[in-house]
Amino acid sequence: MYINFWYPVARSEDVKSDAPFRTELLGLRFVAFRDSQGQAHVLHDVCIHRGGSLGKGWVRDDSVVCPYHGWRFGGDGRCNLIPTLPDEAPPARAKVDSYPVQEKYGIVFAFLGDLPEDERPPLYQIEEYDDPGWRANRLTVFEVPAFYERSMENGLDPSHNEFVHPAQGSPIISANLRKKPLEVENVSWGSRFLVRFEHEAQAMESKALGDERTVVTQATAGSGHVGPNQMQTWIRFSETSAFHQYFFEAPIDDMRTRIFFVNMRSFLLEPEHDDRIGRVNLVVAQEDIDILAELDPVQTPDSNTKEVLVPSDRAVVVYREWLKQFDDKGWRIDFDTLKARRGKSAFAIPSPARRTSKNWVIEPVPLQPA
Ligand code: FES
Numbered sequence: 001m002y003i004n005f006w007y008p009v010a011r012s013e014d015v016k017s018d019a020p021f022r023t024e025l026l027g028l029r030f031v032a033f034r035d036s037q038g039q040a041h042v043l044h045d046v047c048i049h050r051g052g053s054l055g056k057g058w059v060r061d062d063s064v065v066c067p068y069h070g071w072r073f074g075g076d077g078r079c080n081l082i083p084t085l086p087d088e089a090p091p092a093r094a095k096v097d098s099y100p101v102q103e104k105y106g107i108v109f110a111f112l113g114d115l116p117e118d119e120r121p122p123l124y125q126i127e128e129y130d131d132p133g134w135r136a137n138r139l140t141v142f143e144v145p146a147f148y149e150r151s152m153e154n155g156l157d158p159s160h161n162e163f164v165h166p167a168q169g170s171p172i173i174s175a176n177l178r179k180k181p182l183e184v185e186n187v188s189w190g191s192r193f194l195v196r197f198e199h200e201a202q203a204m205e206s207k208a209l210g211d212e213r214t215v216v217t218q219a220t221a222g223s224g225h226v227g228p229n230q231m232q233t234w235i236r237f238s239e240t241s242a243f244h245q246y247f248f249e250a251p252i253d254d255m256r257t258r259i260f261f262v263n264m265r266s267f268l269l270e271p272e273h274d275d276r277i278g279r280v281n282l283v284v285a286q287e288d289i290d291i292l293a294e295l296d297p298v299q300t301p302d303s304n305t306k307e308v309l310v311p312s313d314r315a316v317v318v319y320r321e322w323l324k325q326f327d328d329k330g331w332r333i334d335f336d337t338l339k340a341r342r343g344k345s346a347f348a349i350p351s352p353a354r355r356t357s358k359n360w361v362i363e364p365v366p367l368q369p370a
């Protein structure tokens with residue numbers, strides 16, 4: 001798990017101006033709320049007075065109020081009222097981390113890290129999101145009892161479909177691709193590949209739609225990732241029909257992942273198809289979850305020698321190489337230390353303001369040395 005990337009925090013509709021939304025991510029707690037202008041804010045959840053949980057409080061005057069002694073924190077994280085000292089400006093140390101926010105695709109994203117804006121890795125842009133030739137299913141959010149890297153790797157693995165996905169028609173990668181390493185292309189902050197599936201696209205498409213259609217073509221499909229936790233899958237059933245699927249993954253801790261899933265389609269654009277396609281997507285997701293929940297070890301091994309990797313695992317290897325680059329930047333959270341010290345100290349992901357101001361009460365999360 002890494003600092004300095006964009007993470008999905010909440011559905012837009014869950015972030016309100018009349019009550020805080022509390023959530024867990026990267027083994028830590030966060031609180032989100034909306035101000036009267038409609039702007040969403042994401043703050044660290046721990047009150048710097050005596051450790052109250054801001055997410056258990058309430059929202060008043062564009063601020064989140066701690067339920068323990070009523071201290072108020074604005075969207076910038078600064079305490080703006082201490083009820084027992086109503087005539088005094090709160091001290092400079094009375095602040096919590098506030099994270100940069102972007103709201104897109106019905107999701108509130110936070111940049112969980114301290115990099116200045118021009119150095120931040122990107123939030124993935126879904127180019128066709130507002131294109132009238134495409135339609136987005138209602139955002140789906142689901143929890144997976146698995147480590148997020150395992151979930152990402154599952155999406156970057158074209159050879160599991162044949163065995164795991166009867167709901168998609170068990171697509172098989174073409175025979176001439178099986179033995180040679182996948183051709184994986186690096187992109188900015190990630191990588192991607194595209195392969196042909198020999199399986200009749202007819203079956204694949206009709207299963208994916210939950211009906212029996214009769215178009216016969218060959219399907220191509222591919223996947224990619226940007227950063228450690230944003231995954232894309234492109235499935236092209238024919239010249240005119242495709243699914244583009246976007247998975248924004250939020251590691252809850254080292255055992256669980258929350259996935260925000262956006263499914264785009266370029267055909268059957270009428271809203272009445274949403275439910276059926278959404279249901280089939282969930283069946284497919286459950287097929288993956290059933291496998292991921294049983295993987296041992298839960299976390300990705302620290303060396304590729306602890307597994308037997310073959311050419312079709314190439315995209316997984318490239319993903320791991322990218323993670324090593326993020327390790328080299330010193331962005332990996334030292335989760336073992338975090339767990340060992342949990343309960344003795346509160347920890348926060350450092351926010352950008354820590355680069356420019358001092359006097360932070362909460363200890364920054366331990367990181368593995370670069
Ligand atoms: S612990 Fe938050 S106001 Fe006292």
Ligand SMILES: [Fe+2]
Binds near residue numbers: 161
């Ligand atoms: Fe899968």
